[in-house]
Amino acid sequence: MNAFTLKNGQLYAESVALSDIAARFGTPCYVYSRTALEAALDEYLQELMGVDALVCFAVKANGNLAILDVFSRLGAGFDIVSGGELKRVLAADGDPKKVVFSGVGKSREEMKLALEHNIFCFNVESAPELERLNEVAGVLGKKAPISLRVNPNVDPKTHPYISTGLKKNKFGVAYDDALSLYQHAVTLPNLEITGIDCHIGSQLLDPSPFAEALDKILILVDQLASNGIQLRHIDLGGGLGIRYKDEQEPTVKSYLQPLLTKLKGRGLKIILEPGRRLVGNAGVLLTKIEYLKPGEAKNFAIVDAAMNDLARPALYDAWHEIVPVQPRHDAPRTWEIVGPICETGDFIGHDRSLALKAGDLLAVLSAGAYGMTMSSNYNSRPRAAEVMVDGSIVHLIRHRETEEALYALESRLP
Numbered sequence: 247m248n249a250f251t252l253k254n255g256q257l258y259a260e261s262v263a264l265s266d267i268a269a270r271f272g273t274p275c276y277v278y279s280r281t282a283l284e285a286a287l288d289e290y291l292q293e294l295m296g297v298d299a300l301v302c303f304a305v306k307a308n309g310n311l312a313i314l315d316v317f318s319r320l321g322a323g324f325d326i327v328s329g330g331e332l333k334r335v336l337a338a339d340g341d342p343k344k345v346v347f348s349g350v351g352k353s354r355e356e357m358k359l360a361l362e363h364n365i366f367c368f369n370v371e372s373a374p375e376l377e378r379l380n381e382v383a384g385v386l387g388k389k390a391p392i393s394l395r396v397n398p399n400v401d402p403k404t405h406p407y408i409s410t411g412l413k414k415n416k417f418g419v420a421y422d423d424a425l426s427l428y429q430h431a432v433t434l435p436n437l438e439i440t441g442i443d444c445h446i447g448s449q450l451l452d453p454s455p456f457a458e459a460l461d462k463i464l465i466l467v468d469q470l471a472s473n474g475i476q477l478r479h480i481d482l483g484g485g486l487g488i489r490y491k492d493e494q495e496p497t498v499k500s501y502l503q504p505l506l507t508k509l510k511g512r513g514l515k516i517i518l519e520p521g522r523r524l525v526g527n528a529g530v531l532l533t534k535i536e537y538l539k540p541g542e543a544k545n546f547a548i549v550d551a552a553m554n555d556l557a558r559p560a561l562y563d564a565w566h567e568i569v570p571v572q573p574r575h576d577a578p579r580t581w582e583i584v585g586p587i588c589e590t591g592d593f594i595g596h597d598r599s600l601a602l603k604a605g606d607l608l609a610v611l612s613a614g615a616y617g618m619t620m621s622s623n624y625n626s627r628p629r630a631a632e633v634m635v636d637g638s639i640v641h642l643i644r645h646r647e648t649e650e651a652l653y654a655l656e657s658r659l660p
């Protein structure tokens with residue numbers, strides 16, 4: 247589903263011209279399509295019809311309350327990695343009983359908050375975390391529902407920074423330790439073992455590592471059962487990739503069908519934690535060209551969005567398609583699309599063949615995931631506004647930050 251299309255020589259988000267959004271809300275500005283968000287979740291829900299399953303959107307991909315609201319209204323749960331994300335889910339009226347809590351560094355306060363709200367499950371990532379959770383639950387007089395995040399040591403064939411299921415990664419517990427850790431968890435009075443979990447990486451374009459990981463996890467499930475530990479759910483994490491450039495995007499069907507076949511008849515509830523796949527292509531970053539600076543070696547188009555707004559190019563050398571909002575018919579030149587930040591690494595795109603004039607608007611595509619959530623205030627740049635389009639309706643879902651807000655929590659010396 248592509249909600250961002252050219253109509254009458256202009257780029258639109260659903261029925262709204264992006265130039266109108268820029269005129270109303272300024273730039274840089276993130277623009278999301280509600281229809282695209284719903285269609286992305288629906289692709290999962292269609293495949294899971296009649297299956298005991300819960301899709302938990304990974305909040306870290308995009309935590310705006312309106313985005314959480316869209317998914318929560320369609321029955322989704324949430325995968326969180328901090329107490330802050332849980333508070334967001336609650337603020338968006340998401341159901342805490344559909345929340346799974348991942349992450350290697352859960353603090354006591356975060357555990358307490360999640361226990362008080364009776365979340366669905368803690369995805370425990372280490373032996374000391376088991377002890378701490380048992381202790382915190384005991385103080386509250388509660389039993390914490392847990393799964394162990396097991397590291398199946400499967401190569402997801404993706405960027406090293408976003409592969410998480412290898413032995414050398416900091417995530418999860420080693421496959422070979424899982425059985426004995428479960429046996430230990432049984433002895434802890436304030437824990438209730440409910441499931442097992444794995445998440446092997448992000449932006450996977452080949453779905454076969456998911457099936458490979460599931461095979462390994464199912465061997466453990468059987469070993470646990472023969473040791474008297476019966477699980478109720480299996481969490482297969484997130485990680486399904488999207489098309490940024492010319493990648494072949496796997497369908498949700500091609501990803502899920504082999505997994506569902508393997509899980510058939512096992513009586514395990516299935517949890518999925520997609521992040522990028524639900525939001526990545528449902529958002530663009532709208533930016534304006536401040537200056538054109540043709541040079542001897544390179545031509546620079548300096549735009550008003552920067553690495554603080556969209557970190558992925560600088561951080562992972564990620565490629566985002568950049569398209570003019572009102573394309574010109576002049577001869578194109580090759581441009582470096584860069585931001586105003588004082589870092590050579592501050593770029594949005596290299597070597598783009600485009601016909602540009604100063605003042606033109608550009609849309610950076612596939613910016614809905616890990617865009618706004620990874621943004622910062624580096625160079626004291628207020629964070630961008632966020633807008634959600636729904637047909638011909640435009641909702642401002644986050645005001646542009648003010649400069650004053652950036653230092654409102656600071657004080658001078660007495």
Ligand SMILES: *Cc1c(COP(=O)(O)O)cnc(C)c1O
Nearest residue numbers: 304348448484485519520521522
């Ligand atoms: C980041 C993350 C996800 C989501 O990953 P995507 O690649 O965005 O689908 C899911 N589960 C866990 C534990 C994560 O850390």
